[in-house]
Amino acid sequence: MEKLSRKDFLSNASKAAVGLAAVGGLSSIITTASLKAGSKVTPWPWPYTQLDPEAVRIQAHYLYWNDKDCASGTFGALVQALATAIGDPWTNLPIETMLFGRGGGAGWGTLCGCLNGGAAIISLVTTKSQSTPLITELWGWYNSTMLPTDQANQVAVSGQYLVHNYDQALPQNISGSPLCHISVTEWCVHAQKKVSDVERKERCARVTGDIAAKVAELLNAHFAGTFVPTYVDPATLTACMGCHGSAVLNNVMTKMECTQCHGDNPHPNSVERIDPVANSFELYQNYPNPFNPSTKIRYSISKQEKVTVGIYDIQGSLIKVLVDHELQSPGVYETVWDGTDFTGAKVSSGIYFSRLESDSFMKTIKMTLVK
Ligand code: HEC
Ligand code: HEC
Numbered sequence: 131m132e133k134l135s136r137k138d139f140l141s142n143a144s145k146a147a148v149g150l151a152a153v154g155g156l157s158s159i160i161t162t163a164s165l166k167a168g169s170k171v172t173p174w175p176w177p178y179t180q181l182d183p184e185a186v187r188i189q190a191h192y193l194y195w196n197d198k199d200c201a202s203g204t205f206g207a208l209v210q211a212l213a214t215a216i217g218d219p220w221t222n223l224p225i226e227t228m229l230f231g232r233g234g235g236a237g238w239g240t241l242c243g244c245l246n247g248g249a250a251i252i253s254l255v256t257t258k259s260q261s262t263p264l265i266t267e268l269w270g271w272y273n274s275t276m277l278p279t280d281q282a283n284q285v286a287v288s289g290q291y292l293v294h295n296y297d298q299a300l301p302q303n304i305s306g307s308p309l310c311h312i313s314v315t316e317w318c319v320h321a322q323k324k325v326s327d328v329e330r331k332e333r334c335a336r337v338t339g340d341i342a343a344k345v346a347e348l349l350n351a352h353f354a355g356t357f358v359p360t361y362v363d364p365a366t367l368t369a370c371m372g373c374h375g376s377a378v379l380n381n382v383m384t385k386m387e388c389t390q391c392h393g394d395n396p397h398p399n400s401v402e403r404i405d406p407v408a409n410s411f412e413l414y415q416n417y418p419n420p421f422n423p424s425t426k427i428r429y430s431i432s433k434q435e436k437v438t439v440g441i442y443d444i445q446g447s448l449i450k451v452l453v454d455h456e457l458q459s460p461g462v463y464e465t466v467w468d469g470t471d472f473t474g475a476k477v478s479s480g481i482y483f484s485r486l487e488s489d490s491f492m493k494t495i496k497m498t499l500v501k
Contacts, residue, residue, distance in 0.1 A: 172219040178255040179215045180350050183343035186211050187282070188291055190342035193225070194335040195293040201231025201243030203338040208251045208345060234310025242310045244341035245269055251345055256352065263359045264348050266385070269308045270361030271344060276302040277313070278336035286336065296332040306390055378473055401453050405462035408432050411491035416484060420498040423476070424468040427452070427484050434459050435488040441467055442483040449477065469499055
């Protein structure tokens with residue numbers, strides 16, 4: 131190959147850029163190329179027609195076992211049904227487009243491949259704003275439904291699938307998550323099966339059918355004008371997003387149930403029992419005081435009680451909770467206030483109060499933050 135100097139390269143590249151500009155930008159090039167090839171461009175969203183969810187289920191199960199796996203299985207069954215019913219453009223779409231989605235993305239266990247493939251079809255046939263509630267409904271249903279469904283097991287037991295590697299009813303579970311990792315792993319533990327077992331593969335084949343059938347059902351309803359969203363965010367998620375969502379901290383993006391990964395107590399109190407012996411209830415003066423940026427607050431309780439330690443500003447508003455109604459054994463405790471409020475923001479210089487409240491005791495101390 132002829133060597134190009136950097137100068138030659140730049141000069142050729144700029145000629146090419148002039149060429150691009152001459153035909154009016156990239157979009158017109160694509161259109162021109164397509165017209166040259168003699169094919170017509172189908173505008174998005176693509177056409178849809180009412181499908182038989184049960185036929186789609188059986189085809190998705192078949193594709194799963196015929197090397198298309200979960201994502202292309204779900205996607206492929208719907209594409210093939212639409213290609214048969216409508217023809218072009220569906221006949222020109224390789225179902226292997228979604229192969230990457232297998233095993234939650236080439237085995238990474240992220241988004242369930244069936245959901246990935248199913249949502250791709252929804253995105254192809256609906257507008258952006260129409261697709262959101264449909265996808266949310268699909269994923270929410272997946273989170274909260276026994277999978278594989280009773281129907282999927284029933285089809286197997288009655289021998290209606292086209293592939294017969296395992297025809298008995300399979301154990302079912304609710305994963306509570308759209309993630310392949312959680313869905314498959316919890317099923318394996320629940321069913322006492324290995325990932326490599328035929329039952330696990332058949333389980334994912336049936337789920338592939340379940341999701342394909344569900345997508346057909348949702349889209350049938352959408353196009354018939356009868357789709358009604360039923361999924362609501364779990365109450366725990368709404369509670370967490372009260373602070374972590376856009377109204378306050380705005381630092382978390384997910385619709386997944388938070389406590390599944392973070393537990394019920396994501397903000398453990400940073401309080402330490404430094405002596406198991408205490409003869410009285412007391413709240414001691416913080417130290418250092420004045421302080422910047424943080425200060426230690428020590429207290430003692432002489433019998434087991436529920437304890438709360440809060441920080442208040444000069445107006446008497448509660449700005450932070452250091453110990454939250456925690457049942458504590460007798461002893462001397464120490465906790466730290468890092469000079470931040472509920473939102474994690476650093477508060478300004480000034481006078482603050484720390485109050486200890488237990489079932490039988492209450493005391494307030496005055497603290498000074500000097501920056
Ligand atoms: C009252 C407001 C509030 C609510 C409600 C809330 N958080 Fe937080 N969360 C915070 C603040 C403030 C921080 C600390 C931010 C900082 O210091 O940078 C935080 C930090 C975290 C962290 C980081 C770990 C840590 O200790 O710093 C996780 C994880 C977290 N929250 C999860 C949750 C989950 C899950 C829920 C629901 C069960 C939840 N939060 C509810 C305010 C809240
Ligand atoms: C599928 C598991 C999963 C779910 C569901 C999930 N998280 Fe997380 N989250 C993680 C992991 C893993 C990290 C990163 C590891 C870490 O820092 O703890 C993280 C990090 C965070 C952090 C930053 C932690 C830090 O140390 O600063 C916050 C805040 C947080 N998540 C809040 C939430 C909230 C609120 C929800 C629900 C609306 C939620 N998460 C749902 C797994 C999850």
